[in-house]
Amino acid sequence: MTSEGHRRSLLRRRRRRRLRRLLVLPLLLTALTVLLLRGYVHSEFLADHRVRPEAPSDRVPWEVREGGPVVDTGGPRPVGHRVPDHMIVLTFDDGPDPVWTPKVLDELAEHDARAVFFVTGAMAARHPGLVRRMVAEGHEIGLHTFNHPDLSYQSKSRIDWELAQNQLALAGAAGVRTYLFRPPYSSHAHALDNESWPVVRYVGSRGYITVLNDTDTKDWARPGVDEIVRRAVPEEAGAGAVVLMHDAGGDRSQTVAALDRLLPELKARGYAFTNLTEALRAPSAHTPVSGPELWKGRFFVLAVGVAERATSLFIAALTVVGLLVFARLGLMLLMAGAHGRAARRRAALTPEPVTRPVSVVVPAYNEAECIAHTVRSLVAGDHRVEVVVVDDGSRDATADIVEGLRLPDVRVVRQANTGKPAALNNGIAHASHDIIVMVDGDTVFEPSTIRELVQPFADPAVGAVAGNAKVGNRDTLIGAWQHIEYVMGFSLERRMYDVLRCMPTVPGAVGAFRREALERVGGVSDDTLAEDTDLTMAVHRDGWRVVYAENARAWTEAPETVRQLWSQRYRWSYGTMQAMWKHRRAVLERGPSGRFGRVGLLLISLFTVLMPLLAPLIDVFLLYGLLFGPAQRTAAVWLGVLAVQAACAAYAFRLDREPLTHLVSLPLQQVLHRQLMYLVLLRSWATALTGGRLRWQKLRRTGAVDSAPAGIAKPRHMQGSTTV
Template identity: 75%
Template sequence: MTPRTARRALPRRRRLPLRPVLAFLFLLATLAMLMLRGYVHNEILADHRVRPEAPGGHVPAKVTGGGPVIDTRGGRTDSLRVPKHRVVLTFDDGPDPTWTPQVLDALKRNHARATFFVTGTMTSRYPELVRRMVAEGHEVGLHTFNHPDLSYQSQRRVDWELSQGQLALAGAAGIRSSLFRPPYSSFASAMDDRSWPVARYVGGRGYLIVLNDRDSEDWRRPGVEEIIRRATPEKGRGAVVLMHDSGGDRSQTVQAIDTLLPRLQAEGYRFQTLTQALDAPSADTPVTGAGLWTGKAWIALVGAADGITTGLVVGLAVIGVLVFGRFGLMLLLSAAHARRTRRRDFRWGPEPVTEPATVLVPAYNEAKCIENTVRSLVGGEHPVEVIVVDDGSCDGTARIVEGLALPGVRVVRQHNAGKPAALNRGLANASHDLIVMMDGDTVFEPSTVRELVQPFADPRVGAVAGNAKVGNKDTLIGAWQHIEYVMGFNLDRRMYDVLRCMPTIPGAVGAFRRTALERVGGMSDDTLAEDTDITMALHRDGWRVVYAEKARAWTEAPESVRQLWSQRYRWSYGTMQAIWKHRRAMLERGPSGRFGRIGLPLVSLFMVLAPLLAPLIDLFLVYGLVFGPTGKTIASWFAVLAVQAVCAAYAFALDRERLAPLISLPLQQLLYRQLMYVVLLQSWITALTGGRLRWQKLRRKGGVSAPVPAEGALR
């Protein structure tokens, strides 16, 4: 055995397909950014309960009877007070993009310093404000990361709140703080058996606990004078004053600062940071090395999450406009189409079309389906010539057709060259000027060909789209595709018919004027969506393309997720190829340019952009369920679902379909749409990376047949 033969004999290692992995990683990264943004903005881990007071018998008297600063570092228990005629203004819950700059401006005007107890979430979102605090000589302390009541939390959670807060400070301003104020804290005299263990534990981690002895209660917005009264120390005493620069409207706080500071400064008070007032070293120390870069990375990630989320919100607004705009157009224009085509006096021309047509059936390994397909054509109500083009089948497809020995049915064999080549081969062998094209797994109703060729009574019509229906809709995946076909495809075609810019003649059921096909060069293999490609080419050549709703064809839809993925991947990628190929239509003038001005933009929006953005509805559903407001989120999602249900029910009514399959509509919106989204995302990645996608044969079972029309069905 030669080395080359040996290499061939080795089993090939299965390679992980790159594009699905890229699509999955993109989705995962997007979800992670959204969750990070929700975590930082919505305080998912916050516990907003305020504990009831507990007995204080175990709290040292020197703490409850002492000052607002508690030092339990190194096992000590000390209580500190601010010296006389010194005031430490402290601001909680910031930084806030609206009010913190105004507070800083007021302090600057009055030549005062203050101490800001910031939360990690707000610091992560607005790091530039923390940098400004430090640059202007103010002191920064921790107020936890998510603002929970630490009396309810474990030591592990307390540690986490401290470390995450320090991480945000390091990334925002390159500092670490040794000052800490517990959320929902009050005066030292209110320390009890629940809050004291937390203070002692945090102090043991190297922090100075800072409470207050003057609470302005500015969060209540009691009025400027009342804030000033509550914040003013008594008889020259020193004080730690509690105020807020976030959490709501702080205009009264800003006004109170501008009044309080000059008044107390005139009485000899100095407004200092906490460590300045205590004549202690600064509590804010620089961070270097890995700690600094880790913090900067955190701030960068939060900024990226905010930017991405802003983009997603814009995308959600866009998809909202597109979805509701499309639904409105579909309902309005499909109703107009139904009124026009169902009038008793409606005619495509002065006389019905009775001339025979050639039906082309490209077939590749359709042994299980081809007999039903051919028999449905021979038994029709319109004279036809049937040409089955066997495209190199290896399962005896051609022999089955020849063995039927049906009149007017011919078999043309060729080496495997693809569907476009098979259709062109059939066109070259056709005897008639009206050409009907169908798939080898599709079954026509007796009236289908007759209804399909009637629009050719209008000499301006170059092609006709039929009404493709799912024949195997008894499975869940089949039912979902049935909803999609009736609502998404056929309702769309009514809309596009009225707008005179039909984008696609379905490969399962379509008819063409031979002259029109020859003028545009026949079927092209430039794209994987030859049906969309030829339709756009006909529009650009000036032909009308219309929809015949009564020309029903029953096709076998994929019955597994893998086959469905393969089919829709080809469809979506082929549609992108066709749009790109015919992009110059947008610059064309005259009647032939109508498709470029109206149709191509609509197809790009509704078939490429909207499906790509549609899962944002479900993404924000998850976001709202996790971060709130839960009630409004659920109500909004059901409102969108209700609109879709109304459109779907209307589409089913137009097609005289039973409404029972719509029971699975909510599940379709949750699961099926996400699958289609990933398929479209993979198609985008393929297009952007310049990949090539080959035709893939779907496995068929051959169980589809045309149903017997029920009484009252369309005639």
């Protein structure tokens, strides 16, 4: 490639990287903003549920306490107003509610009555259509604060904020402002005391009229329809009144039923149900809003609507991921039991063991730290092998180290650096036997690994065998997390896929293939970054069985830093997506290929792509619930899910004969490791959408795994055996 071509290629890669960030970051910021906004409008941020007890009232002016329920403190002296005789002003607090407010409005419309709705900003922003309906049908709107705190506990700045946000929601919902105000937890004028009176006086100085009540139905307590009607009727016949009711805050069926009786009964007695300003012959409570104030309100209400709908989608996605998590766990446990029973049946049949020699191909690129451990473990096994190490243009002494070992039946093939798939194909071409074992250059085998790995080839229908890859460097926190993932996820999952005959991946660390199967599918392809998954899917589609040999254990060096883990999983995740897309036609095919497509690809899509992408919602809603919701219930649910996962992990560890000590880090693994995998998958999606193609990302090895860890329990059939 010319220097100019190289420069253009580099610029294209940089543009793709920037585009991936532009795809990922807005998603994360949007999700965070949506949840914060939802917490805001659901009164979960600044909610203050304290209610002040009754206090002395000696500083409340007499003319206010005895003057009437409508208090105006904007003039030189406070004034209390009463509703004229034979007029009823129905008032409804705490709404609008999507269930009960429409029913209340329907009753008012049926009886041609008007009312005043004291709405909270949080509810008005969430249900703007109901506010618009109130205004359109001739009712008045009053402020009831944004999220319903007892204002006697609040500072003046907090009171100003509650009123301003309430007005903002009202402007966005209906395009109007109002000067009517009712304090939360208020009652009659004569109930004002030394703590609540300063609030009324301050709100009056801001241009508001405070509306209290003459009769309180206490419908919030659901005392019964008869009692609500009795309390709503003025004690003095013919006297006017401001009646307090509620259209939100709980079950308001009794309120609706009471209206159906109250309205015709009082109308028959000569009462009129009117707006407050009409009753007092005052200017309309509503002032149209225009300009920036209107657009700010509309934007706020629009954002709240988006947040509400997005949160509903998040909750639906959380439900989906919950179902997927438990479906996966249940299916894996069920299939693990079936796998064990099938293994015992096969053992009872005592088939002729596979004893013919096999070829082991080891692709190696800069593996000087660990290649000697790998090769020695291969030739020290109890099955006859030839080892072909393909040095893929290493810049270190990998090939020289192998040749310096001078081990029998070990050959080194050198080639220019052309990638792992080409190295594997070159190794297969130089192999002498019809069973090919593929091993990564950083992996150590147990003495029995190859023998266990090749036994399934006694069945001529078997084209490939997946071994049991184990994490050798598990003593760090990151290593322990990967150890849990390998045992609980990969090992348990492979048992499931084995029973369902749709094994998606024969791992590059430990896997075996029949030469005929490799030749029929054209060898190892470099079309994807997950060449092992691509090859396994191709073998399935060619009609071969792919099985799992749980006792063929190999110990590999897992990434030891977050950056290395990111790099590895990014390649795995993106490569798996590539392989799925490449073999997508299997869904429409017949026979074994169709079975793999309709079962295997479906399960991979659900459990490997969709579930990990949605799984972080569990932790997001955990954090959300702890901060803004019922913290104890949220924590109990999350701990319950964790307990189920811990039980499943313990079962998987028991199947793999692993000590349970590393499960101590499971809670952290479920939170931190899952977030990392989520980001990896999200970036993989971004890479796929932007058309990027990742290069091979070689991990730096330390040679930490030089042999199979001591103290690991042997399978029962090996106990007491000697090492050859």
